[in-house]
Amino acid sequence: MPPPFAAHAARRRRSSGRRRVSHIYQTSLFSIKHFLTIRFRPAMVSSTENTRLANAGVALGSKIRALRQRLKRTLDETATAAGISKPFLSQVERGLASPSITSLAGIAHALGVTVQYFVETPSEERSVCRGDQLRFFSFADSANLFARLTNVPEGRQLEAILVRMPPGQKRSEVTTHAGEEFLYVIEGEVSLTLEGKSFVLHAGDSAHYQSTVPHSWVNTAKIESVVVWVGTPRLF
Numbered sequence: 001m002p003p004p005f006a007a008h009a010a011r012r013r014r015s016s017g018r019r020r021v022s023h024i025y026q027t028s029l030f031s032i033k034h035f036l037t038i039r040f041r042p043a044m045v046s047s048t049e050n051t052r053l054a055n056a057g058v059a060l061g062s063k064i065r066a067l068r069q070r071l072k073r074t075l076d077e078t079a080t081a082a083g084i085s086k087p088f089l090s091q092v093e094r095g096l097a098s099p100s101i102t103s104l105a106g107i108a109h110a111l112g113v114t115v116q117y118f119v120e121t122p123s124e125e126r127s128v129c130r131g132d133q134l135r136f137f138s139f140a141d142s143a144n145l146f147a148r149l150t151n152v153p154e155g156r157q158l159e160a161i162l163v164r165m166p167p168g169q170k171r172s173e174v175t176t177h178a179g180e181e182f183l184y185v186i187e188g189e190v191s192l193t194l195e196g197k198s199f200v201l202h203a204g205d206s207a208h209y210q211s212t213v214p215h216s217w218v219n220t221a222k223i224e225s226v227v228v229w230v231g232t233p234r235l236f
Contacts, residue, residue: 060139063118065093067111081110083176098142100172101161102181102211105235109177115235126151134162143169148236149228159235165190165225171218179211179232188225192217 068078075093079086083106084099091097092107099107101115108115119139134147149160165188174193183192184206192199192207193216200220201207209215211231219225 059095060118061093061095064089064107064111067113067117068093071111073111078107078110082106084173088173097173098139100142100175100216101144101146101163101229101235102177102231103173103175104139106175106177108235136164150234156234158230158232160228160230161235163227163229165219165227167219167222167224169219172216174214174216176214177211181209181211181215181229181231183207183217184228184230186226186228188219188223188227189221190217190225190227191220 068075075086075089079089082089082103084103088097088099088103089107092099092103104118105115108117119137129149129151136145136147138145143166145164147162147164149162150156150158171191171193183190183201185201185203187203189203190201192201194207194209194213196214199207
């Protein structure tokens, strides 16, 4: 049997080892959280920027209406094909409502174009996307910011987008369309509605669902929420 002082020393070494592991684990979690907070910290939006976004909303609606009329499509036909309501489409065309990225994709699909037809977005042919090189864009009067995570055009079937959603925004229009979607919450809190049933997603939570199911989501946190959205078919 080892002397008492040897057993005591062994216990101290084991205890010290556990504390070191716990410290490393806690430090790692802090580092990840700190990285995400700094990387996705929202920028202040000036009154000039708000005016620009409002004007962009009118411009987007005008583009949609002009293309729809050129194709001789009615509001009813276009809204049905896009999986949104006729009143909502009418509001979008008049610059009174902002479509979500998926609603805009549905409108684009209904009119035979891609989202790129309505919104100029950064595009590069690359396989690797560096976090410190993300380029955010916005559209209409939405305060949300988007950054494309998928850029290689050839043969691509899905779209991946980083979405920054400030607090206090309205829930997106309920929409349905072909394909499937995946949501992963990086920061904040998001309320996801599927077929009228609501789910609250916190940081680290995810959801995967068929896009044919009526769905919408909104930031319900008092801070900016950051999510990764992945869906099919491709938007751009």
